[in-house]
Amino acid sequence: xxxxAPPLPPTRSARPALTAGxxxxxxxxxxxxxxxxxxxxxxxxxxxxxxxxxxxxIADWGAHLAKMVDFWSSVALMTGRYxxxxxxxxxxxxxxxxxxxxWLALFRETAHETCPPAGAAxxxxxxxxxxxxxxxxxxxxxxxxxxxxxxxxxxxxxxxxSQTVPxxxxxxxxxxxxxxxxxxxREQLPDLAALAAKVEQVHADMPAVPAGxxxxxxRLIGELEVHMKKEELILFPAIRRGGMPGIENxxxxxxxxxxxxxxxxxxxxxxxxxxxxxxxxxxxxxxxxEGLEAFIDDLEAHVALENDVLFPQFEPAPGx
Numbered sequence: 420x421x422x423x424a425p426p427l428p429p430t431r432s433a434r435p436a437l438t439a440g441x442x443x444x445x446x447x448x449x450x451x452x453x454x455x456x457x458x459x460x461x462x463x464x465x466x467x468x469x470x471x472x473x474x475x476x477i478a479d480w481g482a483h484l485a486k487m488v489d490f491w492s493s494v495a496l497m498t499g500r501y502x503x504x505x506x507x508x509x510x511x512x513x514x515x516x517x518x519x520x521x522w523l524a525l526f527r528e529t530a531h532e533t534c535p536p537a538g539a540a541x542x543x544x545x546x547x548x549x550x551x552x553x554x555x556x557x558x559x560x561x562x563x564x565x566x567x568x569x570x571x572x573x574x575x576x577x578x579x580x581s582q583t584v585p586x587x588x589x590x591x592x593x594x595x596x597x598x599x600x601x602x603x604x605r606e607q608l609p610d611l612a613a614l615a616a617k618v619e620q621v622h623a624d625m626p627a628v629p630a631g632x633x634x635x636x637x638r639l640i641g642e643l644e645v646h647m648k649k650e651e652l653i654l655f656p657a658i659r660r661g662g663m664p665g666i667e668n669x670x671x672x673x674x675x676x677x678x679x680x681x682x683x684x685x686x687x688x689x690x691x692x693x694x695x696x697x698x699x700x701x702x703x704x705x706x707x708x709e710g711l712e713a714f715i716d717d718l719e720a721h722v723a724l725e726n727d728v729l730f731p732q733f734e735p736a737p738g739x
Contacts, residue, residue: 437682438496446535447495447542449488455542456487459529468521472514494545495538497685512557519550544693592729593655600721601647607714608643612636614707622704627697629690639683646676662733670730677722684715 442448460480463469477483486501493501526546530539615633622628654673657663688694694708 437685438498441496441541441685445495445538445541447538449492449496451534451538452491452495452542453488455529455533456491457484458533459526460484460487462525462529463522466521466525469518469525472512472518491542494549495542497681514557516554519554523547523550548693589729589732590659592724593650593658596721596724596729597651597655600717600724601651603717604643604647604714604721607710607717608636608640611707611710611714612640614703614710618701618704618707621701625697627692632687632690635683635686635690639680642676642683643680646673646680649673649676658729658733667734670734674726674730677726680718680722684718687711687715 460473460483463473464480489500492498523546527539527543530542530546534542612633615629615636619628619630619633623630649669650673654666654669657666657669691708691711694712696705696708700708
């Protein structure tokens with residue numbers, strides 16, 4: 420660690436309490452999610468439309484089902500068990516929205532069969548968002564924009580594609596993260612916090628108003644800035660030099676920060692009814708939720724790139 424650098428304090432993850440709260444509210448647990456995944460994919464494999472697509476690409480169904488249980492544990496319960504980039508993996512599939520509609524119909528049916536009502540609603544909402552996101556990824560890939568990410572302007576609601584698939588060299592990854600994600604978060608959050616304050620003020624009398632969202636986003640601005648500075652001033656310079664003794668310790672702190680960022684995202688979803696706009700929402704409210712969705716997508720991609728690609732190159736192998 421550079422001389423005079425600030426110490427990295429221990430950080431306790433908020434994830435276990437968050438997971439417990441979701442389980443209490445929804446009636447979901449690992450056993451129910453396992454049953455959901457297995458029954459759902461039994462239906463998918465038997466489906467005349469979807470079955471052949473999966474059969475051509477999956478040889479080991481045991482491993483795939485285990486991965487999907489981890490995925491839904493992470494998506495539904497915020498456990499952090501899944502590590503991967505589903506958008507990239509699905510981008511080349513020969514499917515369209517009609518396939519996703521069939522996929523969703525089977526998922527909704529299975530969710531109602533295996534989950535309590537609150538739990539079924541919880542996972543169905545997330546499945547619908549996943550289907551839209553994957554469909555967008557496939558459409559972008561067809562237009563030659565694989566790996567690109569949109570830049571969102573809350574004022575104009577226009578997007579431009581500015582970055583491509585990230586590099587694999589650790590030093591290049593750190594530069595990519597700083598230019599693609601750090602700079603992006605610093606652009607996004609102040610505008611979103613200001614938009615949230617306007618929506619809360621103008622629509623204070625509406626039950627669906629996300630009261631407290633602007634304060635949460637202001638807090639997240641500070642938390643993310645501290646996190647990004649620790650990376651820019653301490654961890655990333657060490658990575659660019661090829662590492663340093665004990666580098667796994669600051670990496671562990673960054674991973675803990677990521678867990679806490681995930682908890683803040685979950686709070687955003689609670690305040691916004693999972694980014695659900697009320698009927699007749701104004702332009703600013705619409706822009707706010709669209710901007711939040713873009714921010715969350717960026718943050719999750721940022722975290723996945725560090726947790727799954729960058730950090731493992733500098734951590735001891737399991738068992739060592």
